[in-house]
Amino acid sequence: MPRIKIDHTKCTGCRHCETACSLNHVANTVNPRRARIRVMKEEDQYFPVIAGPFVDAACTSKQTIVIGNQTYDMCALCRASCPQKPYFIEAETGIPLKCDFCGIPPNPSCVRWCNTGALELVED
Amino acid sequence: MDGCIGRYLRVNLTEGKHRIEEIDPRLLEKFLGGRGLGVKVFTDEVDPQTDPLSPDNKLILASGPLVGTGAITGASCNVITRSSLTKTLACAKTRGHFGAELKFAGFDMVIIEGKAETPVILSIIDDKVRILPALEYWGRSTAETEDLFKKNLGDPWVARETFLVSIGPAGERLLPLANVVNDRYLSVGGAGTGAVMGSKNLKAIAVKGRHSLHVADGNRFVQVVNTMINKLNSAPLASQSMTQWGTAFLVGLCYQKGILPQNNFRWASLSLKNVGTEALNSAFVLRARGCFACPVACIKKTVVKHPTYQGKGMVPTYLAIGALGVNCGISDLSAIGMASMLCAEMGLDPVAAGGALATAMELVEKKVLSPEELKIDLRFGNAEILIQALRLIATKKGHAKRLGQGGKALAESSGRPDLFMGVKGLSLAPFDPRAIQGMGLHFATSNYGPHHLYANTFFDELLNVHENLDPWEIDGKPGLVKRYQDTSAVMDSLGLCNWPLMGLKFNNYVPLVNSCLGTSYKADDLLLIGERIWNLERVFNLSAGFNSSHDTLPDRFTKEPISDGPAEGQISRISEMIPEYYHLRGWNEKGEPPPETLKALELENE
Ligand code: SF4
Ligand code: SF4
Numbered sequence: 049m050p051r052i053k054i055d056h057t058k059c060t061g062c063r064h065c066e067t068a069c070s071l072n073h074v075a076n077t078v079n080p081r082r083a084r085i086r087v088m089k090e091e092d093q094y095f096p097v098i099a100g101p102f103v104d105a106a107c108t109s110k111q112t113i114v115i116g117n118q119t120y121d122m123c124a125l126c127r128a129s130c131p132q133k134p135y136f137i138e139a140e141t142g143i144p145l146k147c148d149f150c151g152i153p154p155n156p157s158c159v160r161w162c163n164t165g166a167l168e169l170v171e172d
Numbered sequence: 173m174d175g176c177i178g179r180y181l182r183v184n185l186t187e188g189k190h191r192i193e194e195i196d197p198r199l200l201e202k203f204l205g206g207r208g209l210g211v212k213v214f215t216d217e218v219d220p221q222t223d224p225l226s227p228d229n230k231l232i233l234a235s236g237p238l239v240g241t242g243a244i245t246g247a248s249c250n251v252i253t254r255s256s257l258t259k260t261l262a263c264a265k266t267r268g269h270f271g272a273e274l275k276f277a278g279f280d281m282v283i284i285e286g287k288a289e290t291p292v293i294l295s296i297i298d299d300k301v302r303i304l305p306a307l308e309y310w311g312r313s314t315a316e317t318e319d320l321f322k323k324n325l326g327d328p329w330v331a332r333e334t335f336l337v338s339i340g341p342a343g344e345r346l347l348p349l350a351n352v353v354n355d356r357y358l359s360v361g362g363a364g365t366g367a368v369m370g371s372k373n374l375k376a377i378a379v380k381g382r383h384s385l386h387v388a389d390g391n392r393f394v395q396v397v398n399t400m401i402n403k404l405n406s407a408p409l410a411s412q413s414m415t416q417w418g419t420a421f422l423v424g425l426c427y428q429k430g431i432l433p434q435n436n437f438r439w440a441s442l443s444l445k446n447v448g449t450e451a452l453n454s455a456f457v458l459r460a461r462g463c464f465a466c467p468v469a470c471i472k473k474t475v476v477k478h479p480t481y482q483g484k485g486m487v488p489t490y491l492a493i494g495a496l497g498v499n500c501g502i503s504d505l506s507a508i509g510m511a512s513m514l515c516a517e518m519g520l521d522p523v524a525a526g527g528a529l530a531t532a533m534e535l536v537e538k539k540v541l542s543p544e545e546l547k548i549d550l551r552f553g554n555a556e557i558l559i560q561a562l563r564l565i566a567t568k569k570g571h572a573k574r575l576g577q578g579g580k581a582l583a584e585s586s587g588r589p590d591l592f593m594g595v596k597g598l599s600l601a602p603f604d605p606r607a608i609q610g611m612g613l614h615f616a617t618s619n620y621g622p623h624h625l626y627a628n629t630f631f632d633e634l635l636n637v638h639e640n641l642d643p644w645e646i647d648g649k650p651g652l653v654k655r656y657q658d659t660s661a662v663m664d665s666l667g668l669c670n671w672p673l674m675g676l677k678f679n680n681y682v683p684l685v686n687s688c689l690g691t692s693y694k695a696d697d698l699l700l701i702g703e704r705i706w707n708l709e710r711v712f713n714l715s716a717g718f719n720s721s722h723d724t725l726p727d728r729f730t731k732e733p734i735s736d737g738p739a740e741g742q743i744s745r746i747s748e749m750i751p752e753y754y755h756l757r758g759w760n761e762k763g764e765p766p767p768e769t770l771k772a773l774e775l776e777n778e
Contacts, residue, residue, distance in 0.1 A: 060469040062462030063269070067242030071390050076174075078241050079276065079384035089332060092459070092473065092484075121328070134329050139382045157394070161242070163401055163467035164460070 050154045050171050052147075054096050059166035061094035063087050065158035072150055072157040081139050084147040085158045088124045095120075096166060098158075099136040100127030102144035107132075173200045174388040174690045175237035181279045181301065183294060185372055186227060186286030190301050195280060201691075202774065204698075205280060206236030207263050208665035208705045210252040213283065214261070215708060220715035224256035224364065225346060225371040227287035233266075233274065233337070233377065234281040236667020240272035240464065241385050241688050242393075244400050245669035247271050247463035249354075251337075255364030256371075257348035257524060257578055258597045258621045260713045263664065264362025265625070266337060267471065268355030270379065271667060272464040273335040277381030288373040291344075293321065297334060297380045306375040313517035314340045314353040315485075317376055330380065338376035339366045340519025342566040346370050347576045348597075349528060349565065351521035357485045358471070359516050361625065363524035363578075363598055388690030396683045400676060401467050407675025409635060410468055414671060415460060417449050418470040419490035423498075424448045425634060429643060430739025431607045432494060433600075435501045435552045436530040437593045437728060440604060441737030446503040447493055455505040456487045463669065470671060476513070478506040480556070485513035494602025495526030500533060501552030511559050518566035523623070524578060525565065527599020529558060531579035531592050540586050548572065593726050595622045596718070605729050605746075607739035608633050610641070610649040613749045614657065617723045619709040627656035628670055637674055646745050650753035658702030665705060704773045707757075707765050711775070720763035723750060 066080035066087060074082055084099040107130075111122035129136030129144040136145045150156045159167045176195065183190040195209070203209045210232040222228045231253045238246040249271030255262035274282070277296045284294070291306040309317050317338045322331035335355060342350035343366030350366030351359050387393050405411045413421040426432040427448075430440040452458070456476065462469035472487035488497070488505070492512035502508060515522045533552045535541040543549040548561055564572035574582055579599050583592035593600050598621030605612025610629035615622035624630065629652055632639040641648065659678055663670050666685065679695050686692055724730075729744040754761065758769035770776050 060460045060462035060466075062464065062466045062469060064242060064244075064462075064465045064467065067240075067465055068394070071242060071387065071394055074384075076387045076390040077384045078387060079382065081276070081382045082384065124332075139384075160398065161401065161467075163405070164462075164469065 050149070050169055052098060052156060052159060053168045053170045054098070055166050055168070056093060056095045058164045059087065059094040059096055060164055061087055061089060064161045064163070065096060065167060068157040068161035079139070082145070084136065084145045086135055090120045090124055091118050095125055097125060097127055098147045099129055099145050101146060103128045103130050106130050173197060173237055174386050175241050175688050176200060176205055177275055177278055177280050177383060177385070179279055180281035180283060181296065182283045182285065183301070183303070184285045185288040185292065185303065185374065188288070188303055200237070202701070203705065204237060204662070204665035204701055206234050206239070206248075206665040206667045207250040207252065207661060208701065210234035210250050210281060211261065211263070211705060211709055213281070214252050215712045218254065220712050222254060224254045224259065224368055227372070229254050229368055229371070231284040231365070231368055231372065232281060235271040235274045236665055237280070237689055238685070239667035240275040241387055242397060242465050243668065243684055243688055244397060244404070245463060245466045245468065245672055246667050247466060248664065248667050248669055249274055250664055251352055251360055251362060251365050253365055253368045254716070255362065256346070256367040257364035259716060260596055260621065260718060261619060261709050262362045262365050263620055264352060264360035264365050265664060266354040266358065266360050267463045267669065268335070268358050269464045270335040270337055270354040273333070273379045273381070275385060276383050277379040278383045282377065284372060284374060287371065291373050291375050293375050294377045297330065297378060299381065309375045310344060311341060314338045314519055315356050315517055318356050321376065321378060334378050334380040336376050336378045338519070339369045340517055340566065342519045343367055343370035344375075345568045345576070347520075347565070347568070348578050349521055349524045349576060350519050353516055353519050357513070357516045359522060361491075361521065361523070361623065362620070363521035366519045366521070387688050389687045392687040393684070396687050400680060400684065403680060404467055404672055404675045409637065410672055410675030414468050414470045414674065417452055417458070418472045418487065420452055420488065420493055421449055422490040423493050426603065428738065429607060429634060430734060430737040430742070431604050431634065431643065433499050433602055433604045436499060436534040436591070437600070437604060439736055440607070440734055440739060447498065447505055451505055452487065456509065458487055466669065468672060474509070476506055476509050481506045481510035483510055483513045485516060488512040491601060492522045495523045495599070496558070499526060499530050499602055500558055502555045502558065504555050507555035507559065511555070511562060514559060514562050518562065520562060520566055523601055524599050525562060527594055528575050528579040528582060529561060531583050532575055534591050535583065535586050535588060538588070538591070540588050540591075546574070590727055593728065595725060596722055598622055603630065604734065604739070605725055606734050606742045606744045608643040609646045609745060609749070610652050612725060612729065612744045613649055613746050613753060614653045616725050616746050616750070617653070617753060618657070619706065619713055625670060626660050627653055628660065628673060629653055629656050631674055635674065638677065644739065644742055646749050650749050650756055653753060654756050655699070657706055658699050661702035661705040662698045665701070700773070704775060707770065707773055708775055710765060714764060723763055
């Protein structure tokens with residue numbers, strides 16, 4: 049099964065992936081807030097996060113994750129679109145957003161515009 | 173026009189009121205947006221004689237039509253005002269994400285008028301425009317301002333998507349060397365703009381929003397962007413050198429050609445083993461950061477860990493290494509990195525501040541000024557003192573007040589105006605104009621003072637990207653300068669960064685523009701718009717008191733040949749080039765655009 053492999057150490061935070069996604073899903077329209085991939089900035093790192101399934105209730109506990117000597121908020125890195133977080137919700141309609149691999153055969157637009165190798169389409 | 177939001181925000185700080193206005197589509201057609209539109213509105217509304225620091229001066233922030241659309245490097249927002257340093261029109265460019273966010277916040281442009289009674293921050297977040305009290309921010313560095321503002325927002329999700337431009341202590345103190353800084357650590361490169369913002373008591377502008385941008389022909393646009401990314405990747409300078417080291421890779425090349433100035437433009441070949449790309453690799457951990465939608469990512473962030481110098485911020489660019497380092501006799505990269513981070517935090521312009529320090533150093537060396545008079549022991553090569561001096565300048569402490577007025581004022585008040593290496597009050601960007609003739613001509617004639625970003629002639633003169641030109645020759649240079657000046661006016665107006673022109677031709681941009689904006693421009697149409705903008709700026713400067721006598725370089729460049737290094741013996745020949753340049757621009761011998769030229773550019777009513 050093809051997957052998108054994310055290497056956050058290569059990500060420059062340019063958010064070209066967000067524009068690509070939005071253009072591909074809403075005709076002639078660019079709006080990062082309507083994209084199914086968002087680039088989260090946590091401390092000095094960028095984490096591309098691809099929208100996963102919708103959950104109708106937020107987690108009851110907060111989680112943090114420690115990488116090296118930095119602590120990150122798991123909510124920011126989480127893929128779910130959830131009532132707690134204003135991401136992956138279509139701004140105009142309130143419909144939750146989920147990555148659909150840009151249709152079949154998978155040719156994700158975000159991967160195409162990511163020039164750094166942070167996003168890569170791999171085959172298992 | 174597609175790409176644009178079509179609205180701008182007018183904020184009057186004296187009255188504490190704001191108004192949303194529609195942009196006249198005819199203006200967009202004629203001036204594109206960004207720099208062009210900003211300059212048009214500014215020159216329409218502000219008297220050229222206005223004191224830059226008076227409430228009558230305005231500050232305009234304008235994002236071009238391609239900004240935020242996903243057009244590669246569509247990221248820059250222009251900051252337009254009358255500079256308090258040069259007294260000319262100033263146009264600085266933000267990089268990073270501020271420009272795009274301004275559009276998502278729902279505006280192509282913000283016009284700031286008047287003066288607030290007490291310090292304020294303008295917040296444009298999710299369609300709410302507010303003028304917030306900012307006393308608690310006053311006195312803070314740009315980075316602290318941004319952190320505190322985001323903390324005060326109270327919602328980390330909102331904070332994550334909010335972007336700021338701000339001024340540091342230098343701008344608050346109205347120093348002519350002050351700059352505006354955006355996205356925490358990016359200097360916009362327009363000395364004097366920070367002081368104008370400070371004079372309005374405006375500490376920062378914050379933006380965030382969720383507006384959509386419309387692209388005329390999405391399918392075609394996506395294809396064009398794909399092609400451009402591929403083209404860029406096959407150009408080694410843009411895709412490898414820039415991506416690896418940022419503009420700092422130019423240091424070695426300029427040094428080899430005798431273009432990199434040392435010790436206030438007096439030498440070119442003092443041994444410099446410490447500032448090349450290898451040294452950069454060992455001094456810093458380089459992490460690439462891109463502006464919005466940029467496949468190049470020339471911004472390098474780092475943490476400096478050095479026994480004496482420590483800090484977090486940007487790896488110095490070519491500009492910082494030249495102006496704050498080599499031209500002050502310093503080649504310790506950690507120290508230069510520290511100095512450049514300090515400039516960003518304090519809101520000082522690195523070129524103008526470095527230039528002022530280099531001038532002071534030469535004045536001291538020539539015994540015109542004594543270290544006692546300056547109360548600081550400035551000497552070429554002493555990095556620690558340089559860093560100390562930058563702090564003092566920004567906080568206006570001690571006798572650094574004199575330094576803070578800039579190199580020109582310092583040299584003049586010391587009776588040696590000839591030791592200031594600048595044009596129209598702004599210190600030269602670190603390119604010795606004797607060794608790169610086209611750049612010299614641009615420095616002499618630029619509307620914004622001698623800054624290389626308004627005509628990247630070195631792409632051809634030094635890097636031979638599109639044309640193979642000899643930097644020491646003057647043949648064809650006036651045409652080259654005009655072409656690059658106009659090109660940069662177009663790129664700035666569209667909101668694009670100039671650096672990818674290191675790998676792409678200007679023609680490659682035409683389909684990008686048309687598919688995005690729904691226009692049918694040809695390359696020449698766009699360049700004509702660039703020429704129109706350049707002339708409009710020129711007309712403003714002429715009414716502001718400038719004339720052909722200001723299109724010149726310091727005597728050092730026209731009378732003293734380079735004394736050493738690969739370009740030894742070269743001298744700037746601008747006086748031979750200027751008549752042809754005026755002629756190509758359709759100006760008279762006094763450097764003024766006559767009515768027929770203005771008419772041809774549809775500027776007759778300006
Ligand atoms: S396009 Fe690639 S490098 Fe740019 S933000 Fe997205 S994942 Fe990161
Ligand atoms: S080339 Fe550099 S300055 Fe230009 S848009 Fe890209 S990262 Fe920004």
